[in-house]
Amino acid sequence: MVERIVTAGRAVLLERGTDGLTTNHVAAAAGISPGSLYQYFPDKEAVLDEVVRRYADDLEERVTRAFVDTAAERDATVAVRRVVLALVDALAEHPALLRAVAQRLPRAGDDRRAAFARRVDALLTSTLLARHGGELRHPAGTVAWMLVRTVESLAVGYVLEEPPIAQEVFAEEVTALVLGYLGRALAGEEAG
Template sequence: MVERIVAAGREVLVRHGYDAFSTNRVATAAGVSPGSLYQYFPDKAAILDVVIDRYWAEVAEQVAASLGDRIGEFGPGMVRATADALVSALEADPVVLRVVAEELPIGRNRDRRAALERRVRELVTTYLAARPESSQRPSAAVAAWVVVLAIENLALRWVLDQPPAVSRDTLLDEMVALVGGYLSA
């Protein structure tokens, strides 16, 4: 029942957006009465929290898995593969991404997005610290923070904006150049 309600919550969020998200709509989409829904979730915020948590967890898992699989690699190929994993994770559900990134009040999303950034940043910091020759930056932690935020924001804007002059391959090439140039400067 919980899974049905959460799936319906995601569907309502996608179809109607944040402003029209309601327990009545979720209950209807789940095929349950509002009273049944309230047995599992006290209010719409609780359903929304689960939907958003699961979305960011899916994105984080894909990116962390890609980075973890390539932790022994070095250079542009590793950067490209990890950036590609992030773009793929964000592209998997661009409608939910748009709602989460552009419609939710910033406070509803800040902690979840920060958790994703922190998880990836810790992996990048470990990677850079284990390979001091891979970067000319004085601090692996600071370099990881800059790289993760730059790549995350570029990927996010590319998926949401779909700029016609920037193909996926061009985006990935530019991300690799950006990271390589920054780390070697």
């Protein structure tokens, strides 16, 4: 029954948005009475929280997989571009869910979004150390933090704001930005 309610909650959220989600709408979509819904979820916030939690879990898995899949790629341009495209694809699949995550899980130092970002930071830090160990002018963790937050912010903004920029162009521009910063962070490159 919980699966049915969560699936219905997700459908209602996608159709009506966060503000349009009510327990009556969710119950109707699940084909149950509101009273039955309340046996499993105390209110609409609990349904919404579970929908958002599951979406965030799926998103984290997809982004992590994309990052890990490109970690062995020797061509930095190809690797960065693949990660950016995978991130945008994952985020753009359900913008209403992304908006709900952004609203319900604001980034704070101890929340799940921050914890996920720290895991991606650690993956990128390891990659940077393996590829550029002693070449970095700044600690690898600093470089990773800057890159992860920049790419995430740009990708979320791109999906939610829908600027008139083709996805391929967006990926090229973000890749150039990342590689420019990374080039600057390497010891042999002088700041311009």
